[in-house]
Amino acid sequence: MYLLLVNPKAGNKLYRRIERRFIGSLNRHKIKHKIVMIDDLANTADLLKDNVKDNIKAVAAMGGNGTVTAVIDALADYDLPLAIIPTTKTNHLARLLGVANWQAGVRSLAHHHTHTKRLGKIGQRYFMGELTIAPKRNLIKNIFGQKSRLKRFFGVNRPITHKNQHSVACQLKLDSELEVNGQLARLDIRLVDEGKKKMRIQLHTLTETGTEASVLWANKLEVTSSLNMPIVSGNETLANTPATIQAVTKTIEVIQPTPRVKKKRG
Amino acid sequence: MAKDRKDFADFNQPDTLIGKEVVAEGTLNSEGDIQINGQFEGKVEAAGDVIVGEHAKVKADIKANNVYVSGEVEGNIQATERLEILETGRVNGNVTSQAMSIEPGGILKGSSTMQETAETAPAAQPTYEVEEEKE
Numbered sequence: 001m002y003l004l005l006v007n008p009k010a011g012n013k014l015y016r017r018i019e020r021r022f023i024g025s026l027n028r029h030k031i032k033h034k035i036v037m038i039d040d041l042a043n044t045a046d047l048l049k050d051n052v053k054d055n056i057k058a059v060a061a062m063g064g065n066g067t068v069t070a071v072i073d074a075l076a077d078y079d080l081p082l083a084i085i086p087t088t089k090t091n092h093l094a095r096l097l098g099v100a101n102w103q104a105g106v107r108s109l110a111h112h113h114t115h116t117k118r119l120g121k122i123g124q125r126y127f128m129g130e131l132t133i134a135p136k137r138n139l140i141k142n143i144f145g146q147k148s149r150l151k152r153f154f155g156v157n158r159p160i161t162h163k164n165q166h167s168v169a170c171q172l173k174l175d176s177e178l179e180v181n182g183q184l185a186r187l188d189i190r191l192v193d194e195g196k197k198k199m200r201i202q203l204h205t206l207t208e209t210g211t212e213a214s215v216l217w218a219n220k221l222e223v224t225s226s227l228n229m230p231i232v233s234g235n236e237t238l239a240n241t242p243a244t245i246q247a248v249t250k251t252i253e254v255i256q257p258t259p260r261v262k263k264k265r266g
Numbered sequence: 267m268a269k270d271r272k273d274f275a276d277f278n279q280p281d282t283l284i285g286k287e288v289v290a291e292g293t294l295n296s297e298g299d300i301q302i303n304g305q306f307e308g309k310v311e312a313a314g315d316v317i318v319g320e321h322a323k324v325k326a327d328i329k330a331n332n333v334y335v336s337g338e339v340e341g342n343i344q345a346t347e348r349l350e351i352l353e354t355g356r357v358n359g360n361v362t363s364q365a366m367s368i369e370p371g372g373i374l375k376g377s378s379t380m381q382e383t384a385e386t387a388p389a390a391q392p393t394y395e396v397e398e399e400k401e
Contacts, residue, residue, distance in 0.1 A: 178292035
């Protein structure tokens with residue numbers, strides 16, 4: 001049986017609008033389930049504690065980035081796989097796993113195809129996948145800088161030049177053995193699932209001609225900066241600098257849609 | 267595998283890279299290749315190759331398989347295979363390698379020790395004689 005933790009407020013209260021279709025879809029796929037509503041994300045750990053019984057084979061988080069992060073946080077102490085059913089268009093982790101919408105989420109539950117993913121930790125919070133650290137103005141510009149048909153219609157689809165980039169003096173300490181200083185425009189941190197245990201840290205620094213990337217690897221990263229910067233997973237701010245980010249040895253089983261195999265002709 | 271100059275500053279390679287405007291200090295260890303284009307002080311150890319870019323300033327002892335220098339290095343270099351000092355390269359320290367080349371314009375201030383390769387090293391000969399058994 002699946003334990004479905006649903007955030008009814010996520011995605012502009014989408015769940016209330018799709019509830020009948022969603023349950024119908026679960027029944028059609030013969031997915032045994034128990035639905036529990038999350039009234040407050042801070043109570044997720046308690047909800048999990050009260051509802052995880054022996055017959056629960058996996059937990060599904062239904063909502064946006066905040067819901068998924070809260071469930072990952074709470075689920076780290078259990079040995080249960082996690083499924084994601086997005087009810088927002090900006091569910092970053094669902095997108096990473098290839099779950100485009102709630103229908104695809106239900107299909108992934110039906111197939112129950114699991115993958116192991118690494119977990120990272122910022123302070124007391126767990127995360128999965130990628131993190132971005134950048135000055136707020138760069139993050140906003142990245143969102144509004146994306147090409148859109150509407151912007152093309154008005155002729156304002158201009159690429160961001162390095163003059164528009166903002167940088168912050170930043171100091172990184174990697175595994176307490178390497179200290180790195182630079183004018184940071186953006187910092188991408190990726191947890192590597194396969195083999196290598198260290199996090200891949202891509203540091204974009206500002207130069208006269210644009211930005212230049214540096215690539216470093218570490219298990220533990222301490223970030224300090226002259227200005228506080230948000231640490232973002234998808235569009236969810238998990239923390240602010242100064243912060244310590246760690247790749248923990250813990251992994252989590254994630255339910256992913258089965259990859260479609262193209263049939264060869266002839 | 268030895269690298270050409272076209273391999274320098276290749277961001278697609280998933281190894282360690284220190285950019286031009288970055289200042290780093292400490293110990294840099296890698297299972298793969300390391301490329302330094304900025305400033306570095308400390309110690310560098312790589313299972314693969316180390317490339318010191320044209321604008322790089324490195325104050326460190328370097329230990330790697332192949333070492334290519336086209337910037338400034340102040341420290342000792344120990345290359346298991348090959349050391350190349352390119353035309354803009356400058357090394358202030360002692361170097362040890364199996365093979366070494368310095369391009370015109372490249373500078374080495376220090377001693378150079380060439381290690382023998384397994385092929386060139388004389389094979390150990392038995393120093394004793396075997397008496398043939400008499401029938």
